[in-house]
Amino acid sequence: MKIRILNKSTNPLPEYKTKGSAGMDLLSNNEAEIILKPMERTLVPTGLFVEIPNGYEGQVRARSGLSIKNGITLVNAVGTIDSDYRGELKVPVINLGHEDFTIKRGDRIAQLIVTKYEQVIWEDSDSVDETDRGHGGFGSTGV
Ligand SMILES: O=c1ccn([C@H]2C[C@H](O)[C@@H](COP(=O)(O)OP(=O)(O)OP(=O)(O)O)O2)c(=O)[nH]1
Ligand SMILES: [Mg+2]
Numbered sequence: 001m002k003i004r005i006l007n008k009s010t011n012p013l014p015e016y017k018t019k020g021s022a023g024m025d026l027l028s029n030n031e032a033e034i035i036l037k038p039m040e041r042t043l044v045p046t047g048l049f050v051e052i053p054n055g056y057e058g059q060v061r062a063r064s065g066l067s068i069k070n071g072i073t074l075v076n077a078v079g080t081i082d083s084d085y086r087g088e089l090k091v092p093v094i095n096l097g098h099e100d101f102t103i104k105r106g107d108r109i110a111q112l113i114v115t116k117y118e119q120v121i122w123e124d125s126d127s128v129d130e131t132d133r134g135h136g137g138f139g140s141t142g143v
Helices: 064-070
Strands: 002-005 024-027 034-036 041-045 048-051 056-061 072-074 079-081 090-095 101-103 108-116
Touching: 034 041, 034 090, 064 072, 090 108
Parallel strands: none
Antiparallel strands: 002 048, 024 108, 034 101, 041 090, 056 079, 056 108, 072 090
């Protein structure tokens, strides 16, 4: 998969850290330090441009360590990177913690998962088939 990296010296090729890792860490590429106050949000640049193959998507997800230690998570919950997107990968982060959080170039701010997906073809219909669950949802099976 093709990738263009703006700052290879501080932000090398994203890598799977272990044999079984699903995600590769995304490093921030902001020139100036970002200080994110509690409940503030910002768009963190990564300096990465990718060519995701047809039939695959990128998912930008939070890092669990940052979320629990610092309250840093993604404003959009999970970012969707379309295979035809050619802009810079960016990470919309929010500080849900109680302390200021500093983001410096090269910090591991989120992770990228590249995975397969299917596009569906709609069949416009007056009804949908019946199942045991039917309309039950939102806790219908108990707590
Ligand atoms: O966390 C994210 C989410 C999205 N994107 C880029 C890649 C994606 O392909 C594009 C559009 O994302 P999305 O469809 O989620 O945003 P939108 O608000 O619907 O924008 P658009 O109208 O451009 O589709 O923005 C990122 O860089 N980071
Ligand atoms: Mg969109």
